[in-house]
Amino acid sequence: MRAARSDLPLSLDDVSLIVGATTILDRVNLTIGPGAPTLILGPNGSGKTSLLRLCMGLASPSRGAVSWGGRTDGGPESRAILFQKPVMLRRSAAANVAYGLAQAGCPRGLRARRTEELLDRVGLLALALRPARRLSGGEQQRLALARALARQPEILLLDEPTASLDPAATRFVEEIVRAAAHSGTKIVMASHDLGQVRRLAGEVVFLVRGRVVEHASASDFLDRPSTPQAAAFVRGDLVL
Amino acid sequence: MSETVSAWQLIASGDATLFAIVRLSLAVSLTAVAIAMVVGLPLGAILALTRFPGRSAVVVILNGFMGLPPVVVGLTVYLLLSRSGPLGELGLLFTPTAMVIAQALLVLPIIAALTRQTVEDLWHEYREELTAMGVGPTGQVATLLWDSRFSLVTALLAGFGRAAAEVGTVMIVGGNIDGFTRTMTTAIALETSKGNLPLAMGLGLILIVLILLINATAWGVRAWSEQRAG
Numbered sequence: 001m002r003a004a005r006s007d008l009p010l011s012l013d014d015v016s017l018i019v020g021a022t023t024i025l026d027r028v029n030l031t032i033g034p035g036a037p038t039l040i041l042g043p044n045g046s047g048k049t050s051l052l053r054l055c056m057g058l059a060s061p062s063r064g065a066v067s068w069g070g071r072t073d074g075g076p077e078s079r080a081i082l083f084q085k086p087v088m089l090r091r092s093a094a095a096n097v098a099y100g101l102a103q104a105g106c107p108r109g110l111r112a113r114r115t116e117e118l119l120d121r122v123g124l125l126a127l128a129l130r131p132a133r134r135l136s137g138g139e140q141q142r143l144a145l146a147r148a149l150a151r152q153p154e155i156l157l158l159d160e161p162t163a164s165l166d167p168a169a170t171r172f173v174e175e176i177v178r179a180a181a182h183s184g185t186k187i188v189m190a191s192h193d194l195g196q197v198r199r200l201a202g203e204v205v206f207l208v209r210g211r212v213v214e215h216a217s218a219s220d221f222l223d224r225p226s227t228p229q230a231a232a233f234v235r236g237d238l239v240l
Numbered sequence: 241m242s243e244t245v246s247a248w249q250l251i252a253s254g255d256a257t258l259f260a261i262v263r264l265s266l267a268v269s270l271t272a273v274a275i276a277m278v279v280g281l282p283l284g285a286i287l288a289l290t291r292f293p294g295r296s297a298v299v300v301i302l303n304g305f306m307g308l309p310p311v312v313v314g315l316t317v318y319l320l321l322s323r324s325g326p327l328g329e330l331g332l333l334f335t336p337t338a339m340v341i342a343q344a345l346l347v348l349p350i351i352a353a354l355t356r357q358t359v360e361d362l363w364h365e366y367r368e369e370l371t372a373m374g375v376g377p378t379g380q381v382a383t384l385l386w387d388s389r390f391s392l393v394t395a396l397l398a399g400f401g402r403a404a405a406e407v408g409t410v411m412i413v414g415g416n417i418d419g420f421t422r423t424m425t426t427a428i429a430l431e432t433s434k435g436n437l438p439l440a441m442g443l444g445l446i447l448i449v450l451i452l453l454i455n456a457t458a459w460g461v462r463a464w465s466e467q468r469a470g
Contacts, residue, residue, distance in 0.1 A: 056372055076374045087369040090387040091469055099383075103373045131469055209379070 007068040009033040015064035024050045026210040032036035035119030036202020037187035047210040049127045052157045056081045080087035082151035086144030088132035096132045118146040158189040246438035265423040269403035272343035276351050284355025285381045305349035309433045312407030319340040334415040342409035347399040354395035359384045
């Protein structure tokens with residue numbers, strides 16, 4: 001259930017993440033407010049996943065601070081994350097969603113109906129009783145979305161949810177994400193797909209080797225990139 | 241081969257003594273496994289999820305205790321329950337209850353150690369997802385135990401196999417009293433030493449068939465429910 005206190009804006013204040021001798025994120029300053037989806041764009045290994053984990057509160061920064069609505073101790077009540085390879089509980093599709101509902105504090109009596117609604121929303125109602133781990137990749141991704149949406153998150157973090165999906169499955173997932181954004185959920189999504197930026201993004205955070213190189217509205221980023229790396233990325237050159 | 245033939249005749253005749261022994265053996269071993277399960281499953285899961293100084297030593301000891309010699313467990317329980325022992329007041333020595341206690345202690349490390357391994361493997365997979373969902377420690381234990389239920393059946397079967405097959409503890413704490421604490425294994429040992437090979441052989445056959453039956457049932461239930469729940 002949605003917490004009374006807002007988790008937005010989500011702020012990273014001079015955040016670095018250093019593991020061993022590797023600097024994964026380097027002095028990131030970022031404020032994400034409500035509104036259209038924010039896409040975290042960047043090549044593999046640029047720190048997108050680590051950034052999302054920090055935003056979820058699953059990892060702590062080596063330096064700097066992450067805050068949610070001004071609080072640094074925010075529990076995960078009003079946030080949800082969709083991992084690149086979501087874990088399917090060894091239960092039916094419906095039981096996976098019901099589990100998410102139970103964790104979000106949904107009263108027992110409402111769970112069956114809410115589960116049905118959520119499965120319907122992601123187009124999996126017909127597969128409700130199928131073991132979750134027997135679903136296809138795209139279906140698993142949609143089921144994980146339903147389970148994340150069960151939390152009625154204020155912020156939904158997604159880590160390249162369509163990276164291994166075909167165009168049809170990608171469109172299906174993007175439709176669900178767009179609908180969630182329309183109903184007021186703040187979407188923060190990692191991607192390395194420019195097409196996805198055109199289709200979904202309100203604003204873009206462009207990350208290269210752990211640094212925020214550009215933070216701009218999607219149209220500015222696509223039409224008038226202000227850094228050579230962003231320009232190269234938009235042109236379709238390989239940014240390493 | 242004549243022993244085998246007489247053994248089958250004995251089984252076919254429905255000998256009352258024989259079946260009383262079989263019934264007691266099953267009751268003792270199944271109860272012991274049930275008790276070890278109630279303690280061992282949560283214990284193994286908690287050990288899988290917690291980190292504390294000396295944890296590695298606990299894990300090594302637990303794994304090592306899977307191979308506890310039954311006679312040593314029997315002797316320990318004997319000392320505890322004997323008239324002059326700390327629990328002597330209870331008067332449990334040479335009763336089926338004492339046999340259940342001893343077998344439960346024998347089986348507990350097997351169930352707890354195998355549960356620890358299974359749950360820890362699953363925890364590596366589930367950790368981030370459960371943390372992100374805000375699942376508390378109790379919920380984590382329950383979720384991991386439930387989601388590894390199919391693998392845990394094997395741990396329970398290993399425990400049952402151990403309990404049903406051992407002689408050492410039930411002989412020492414039960415005393416092999418005819419009609420009261422005589423189990424299949426102690427009867428086999430006794431009848432063999434008396435030279436009554438048909439009865440020993442018959443009991444041996446029944447024991448093997450029962451263990452196979454219980455394993456086959458568990459296998460079937462597991463396959464069926466895995467088909468339905470993944």
